[in-house]
Amino acid sequence: MAEYRTHMKIIGDILSTTRDDLQDEDGATVTYLIRKANISHSRISRILKTLVSQGLLEQVDTQGSNKYKISQTGREFLQAYYKFTSFADNFGLSI
Numbered sequence: 001m002a003e004y005r006t007h008m009k010i011i012g013d014i015l016s017t018t019r020d021d022l023q024d025e026d027g028a029t030v031t032y033l034i035r036k037a038n039i040s041h042s043r044i045s046r047i048l049k050t051l052v053s054q055g056l057l058e059q060v061d062t063q064g065s066n067k068y069k070i071s072q073t074g075r076e077f078l079q080a081y082y083k084f085t086s087f088a089d090n091f092g093l094s095i
Helices: 007-020 030-037 041-053 072-090
Strands: 057-062 065-070
Touching (some): 007 072, 030 041, 041 057, 041 065, 065 072
Antiparallel strands (some): 057 065
């Protein structure tokens, strides 16, 4: 049975994908993020909009398509997220 992912886990997956998994320095396409995060287009669109508005991701218009890359604030958030997740895991909690 697949493990349920929380909203925070999905955000962590999206941010880490835009930080680590990209061959293209211009950013990740929505299609790439959908495949990596394994969620629907409508759901990821809402999440991406929020992450951009909060300054965690940067939206780049490249040849008529939007791509997303992690911002410095997003990197700091991701680092804090991993630290807090590790802390919670040590107490048997899941985030």
